[in-house]
Amino acid sequence: MSKDRRRTEPHIAGLRAALFGRFRSWLGEVLGVELEPTVDISCAKYEYTDVLLCHDDELEGRRVAFILYLVPPWQSSDGGTLDLYTTDSNFQPQSIVKSLIPSLNTLVLFEVSPVSFHQVSEVLTQDKCRLSLSGWFHGPSLERPRRHIEPPVPRSPHLPRDETLLLEWVNPVYLDISYQEQIQEEFEDSSEIQLKDFLKEEKFMEVREALRLTQIQWTRRGPPNKRCYEAASLDTLPQCVSACWELLRSEAFFLLLSNFTGLRLHYLCPADDDNDSKDEEKEDVLDGKAMGSSTESPSANTSREKEPSTPVCCGELRRWSHGDYTLLHDAEAARAEYALDLVLPFCGADWQSEFGGFTCYVANEEDEELLTVYPEDNSLALVYRDKETLKFVKHVNHKSSSGSANSFYDFSFVYYE
Known part of the structure; x- marks a missing residue:
């Protein structure tokens, strides 16, 4: 509101005086709460998607x-509704219970509370603009219950599968030792890499067709203030998709990732004592320059890396369609740790970046975007992130519904040393 206080146009000054004065007093009387003189107010303009x-x-x-709506005649088919959510026993949002269609010169008020979950749904019209003034009246906050903490995702060590699986599935160029060394050198420079045509073409095509045609059971993942997408039930996967899943969890694949990245994801990967100078160089890159802004000292990180541990992973097979996304949230930031992210997409040539569904990496508590990874058919994306780096998947918007490629799939794994 500080900028608006300098505005002298009659309509702005009049609205400000009305909200700050008699209306605030009346609202406080209705609620039985003493509202403070300070009022936050801003203008929001929503256009297509x-x-x-x-x-x-x-x-x-x-x-x-x-919210004060300043919109042209508006219908539910235009999107842009104010959606209100029910909550569960953990005070987490569940499903939309009411949708309010914007209407000119209509003022909407709701109490801010631990269960006041809401969203502005995607604007679907290309011809109208959803304009509104919105903000908050301030006063004593309501008591908030203890935040619900989700159980951690289970992690598993590798499956006992040998290199036969790699020879069956992986493009032979990536099994060449000298080429693996080139990949590792590039990865250590930037902490990320995309390996195109990673699977053998016939294997990739077989899995892609199975994902589209078979009756896999999908479960919606939530809650919607953290994520919204579908994950496959593993016991319903067709044989070729299950085999691809096993590939990504196999001992041979853990070793291959070690060769690609220099991370110790297998006991055959060289230890610090075997290659001190190379590890020190890698630590400098991964902890400073690349995917994060960790202030942890190199010596502290060295002691962390030397602690013996069993490499583990967790993963999902996901389906992304219109309306799906993931969000940054406090619990994720609190649990952030060193990890290697892997994404293997099955999206088809028609999927475009403007549809959304890409993964963004950002520095914690900063606006800086470190990296964007776009889904690309059979392109294995590897990203190493530190404790100060978070990620989210961009909302899949209405444009994705216009063509033949209205959804895509990916294997998403996280590996820990």
Whole structure:
């Protein structure tokens, strides 16, 4: 509101005076709460494919949210509705219980609370603009229950599968030792790499067709303030898809990743004592320059790396369609750790970057975007991130519904030394 205080146009000054004065006093009387003189207010402009995903508005001092719509005639088919969520026993959002269609000169008010989850649904019209004034009246916050903590995702060591699996599935060029050394050198420079045509073409095509044609059971992952996409039930995978899953969890693949990255994901990977200078160079790159901004000292990181541990992984087979996404959230930041991310997409040539569904890496508590990884058929993406690096998948927007490629699939794994 600080910028608006300098504005002198009559319509802005009049609205400000109305909200700050008699209306605030009346609202406080209705609620039985003494609202503070300070009012946050801003203008929001939503156009085609713009969306504001599920959140609760809770921030210190916010007590009542308001929205004043300045829209042309609007219908539900135009999108841009204000969607309100039910919550479960853990105070997490579940499903949309009410959708409010924007209407000119309509003021919407709702109390900010631990369960005030809402979203602005994606604007679907290309001909209209959803314009509104919105903000918060401040007052004493409601007591918030203890935040629900999700159980950690189970991790597993590698499956006892030998190099026969690699020879069956992986493009032979990536099994060449000298080429693996080139890949590792590039990876150590940037902490990320994309390996195109990673699977043998016939294997890739077989899995892609099976994903599209078979009756795999998919489960919606939530809650919507953290994620919204579908994950496959592993016991319903067709044989070739299950075999690809086993490949990514196999001992031979752990060793291959070690050769690609220099990370110790297998006991045959050289230890620090075998190659001190190379590891020191790698630590400098991974902890500073590349995917993160960790302030942990190299010596502290060296002691961390020398601690004996069993490499493990966790993974999902995911399906992405219109409306799917993941979000950054506090719990993810609290649990962030050193890890190697792997994504292997099956998206088809028609999938375009403007549809969304790409993975963004950002520095924690900063606006800086470190890296964007776009889904590309049979292109294995590897990204090493530190404790200060978070990731999210961009909302899949309405443009994805216009063509033949209205969804895509990926294997998503995380490996830990």
